[in-house]
Amino acid sequence: MDQIIIQDMSIYAKHGVYMEENILGQQFLVSVYMDVDLSKAGQTDNLEHTIDYGKVCHFVTKYMQEHTFKLIESAAEHLAEELLMQYRQVKKIRIKVKKPWAPIGLPIKNVCVSVDRIRHTVYLSLGSNLGDRRAYVQKGVEELNALSSCRLCEVSDFIETEPYGSVEQDNFINCVLRLETVLNPQQLLEKLHEIEDRSGRTREIHWGPRTLDLDILFYDHEVVNTPQLTIPHIDMQNRYFVLEPLRKIAPWYRHPLFHQTVQQMYEKLMEEHK
Numbered sequence: 001m002d003q004i005i006i007q008d009m010s011i012y013a014k015h016g017v018y019m020e021e022n023i024l025g026q027q028f029l030v031s032v033y034m035d036v037d038l039s040k041a042g043q044t045d046n047l048e049h050t051i052d053y054g055k056v057c058h059f060v061t062k063y064m065q066e067h068t069f070k071l072i073e074s075a076a077e078h079l080a081e082e083l084l085m086q087y088r089q090v091k092k093i094r095i096k097v098k099k100p101w102a103p104i105g106l107p108i109k110n111v112c113v114s115v116d117r118i119r120h121t122v123y124l125s126l127g128s129n130l131g132d133r134r135a136y137v138q139k140g141v142e143e144l145n146a147l148s149s150c151r152l153c154e155v156s157d158f159i160e161t162e163p164y165g166s167v168e169q170d171n172f173i174n175c176v177l178r179l180e181t182v183l184n185p186q187q188l189l190e191k192l193h194e195i196e197d198r199s200g201r202t203r204e205i206h207w208g209p210r211t212l213d214l215d216i217l218f219y220d221h222e223v224v225n226t227p228q229l230t231i232p233h234i235d236m237q238n239r240y241f242v243l244e245p246l247r248k249i250a251p252w253y254r255h256p257l258f259h260q261t262v263q264q265m266y267e268k269l270m271e272e273h274k
Contacts, residue, residue: 002038004053007031013064015075022068029098030060034090051087072097073113080117081182092118119180123217125242126175130211133173136199140212143195150181156245169209176245185224221256237265
């Protein structure tokens with residue numbers, strides 16, 4: 001992958017564990033390594049097809065000076081997130097923050113932290129069958145879009161479906177969406193649970209009625225198996241309410257374990273239920 005590299009920007013800012021560091025400030029050296037496809041810019045010689053590194057420098061300087069963190073680890077983390085959300089062309093970013101005046105009482109050149117972060121593509125399923133179902137699902141979409149660590153890319157049409165499983169309950173309103181995020185799977189799951197909790201979601205009956213249900217279907221093409229989380233969703237291939245809206249926005253997306261596209265899984269499910 002091509003890179004744009006900005007090395008050792010000198011920025012006077014107020015970050016540190018000690019109070020005097022937050023008040024008096026000190027020098028920091030910030031480097032930015034952005035993975036981005038530069039082929040079109042190279043062919044056309046047009047600034048519109050690349051990233052204006054001058055603007056990036058001003059953005060980094062302003063961010064470092066307008067925020068205060070105790071740890072340079074936090075400064076690097078938040079700066080990486082902000083840049084990934086600001087510049088959609090950037091696929092991966094590395095931030096290095098050097099602290100030449102680190103107060104450790106020994107002769108060193110500097111202390112440096114380096115973080116690597118990637119923009120991830122995620123597909124989520126949303127559903128509700130209690131109260132104002134459509135309003136709950138729409139609110140879920142809006143809350144996801146409001147997360148600073150996520151960018152909403154596409155939302156399917158809302159559909160009404162019969163409940164899945166053996167519990168008698170009302171029909172659901174469902175949709176699927178695609179978003180980009182800098183969160184890892186566990187962090188994303190925690191955010192989804194927070195949104196569900198704010199909607200009044202309870203988990204008393206498995207597959208029972210709910211105000212809002214948020215499920216991770218795909219996270220890039222990763223496979224995750226933990227006690228808290230399974231990705232891809234373990235039962236999505238059997239769920240019409242997932243595959244029907246998902247095929248409208250990502251029919252070509254290939255399941256990393258079944259090696260079938262969403263459209264192929266949908267057609268197989270329809271064939272089995274003829």
